Amino acid sequence: MTLFGSDFMTYVPLFPLAMIGGLIVQVFVSRFDKSKLIDRETVIRIQGFSLDFLIVSAIATVSLQVIGEYLVPFLILAAGGIMWNVIGFFVFGPRMLPDYWLERAVGDFGQSTGVTATGLMLIRVADPEMKSPAVEGFGYKQLVFEPFLGGGLVTALSAPLVFMWGPWPFLIFSSVMLLIGLLAGLLYFGKRKPKYD
Secondary structure: OOOOOOOHHHHOOHHHHHHHHHHHHHHHHHHHOOOOOOOHHHHHHHHHHHHHHHHHHHHHOOOHHHHHHOHHHHHHHHHHHHHHHHHHHHHHHHHHOOOOHHHHHHHHHHHHHOOHHHHHHHHHHHOOOOOOOHHHHHHHHHHHHOOOOOOOHHHHHHHHHHHHHOHHHHHHHHHHHHHHHHHHHHHHHHHOOOOOO
16 A cells, blocks of 8 residues: 555644654754854744644634534543543643643643644643743654654554454553553653753
8 A cells, every 4th residue: 555645645634744844944954054044033933923823723623513413422532531631631740741840731731632733822821931841842742743643643544443453452552552651751751850940
């Protein structure tokens, strides 16, 4: 099966690919812009302006008709997801994130309960002057997260894999990955000393 020219790429959103492109541009500029032609403050203003458009467009594209058709399953999944995210925010956030845990955890909370734009919006609410490294950390995390889980390969392949192998193997795989993530967060990252005062 070829990736390009098949239906597979229709399920992979452009956001992860745009982030990879942004990383390539940043590496190129960092290496070759010796005269400092690109002003960081201007880039931050463009970033904030673009983020506002991203948030508005993400909210505007929510399909209320689909939610209305599947209201009961939606409410059950929403209640379970909200409970898990609240536990993750209040219980795991302070234990896994050694510094600026609130600003950083609120971004992950927003992304988990909505989309990446929601996470970025909540970071801006928690840290309006962007004094913490939360936005940068969130962005770097997306480079690993988005291509696989945040609408990337695993998300695109989840329905075909569940159809081919059934729900139980995929549930077991997801549970193992969750356990690995929790253990790494609690035992490795949670034990690190804060970098920032």
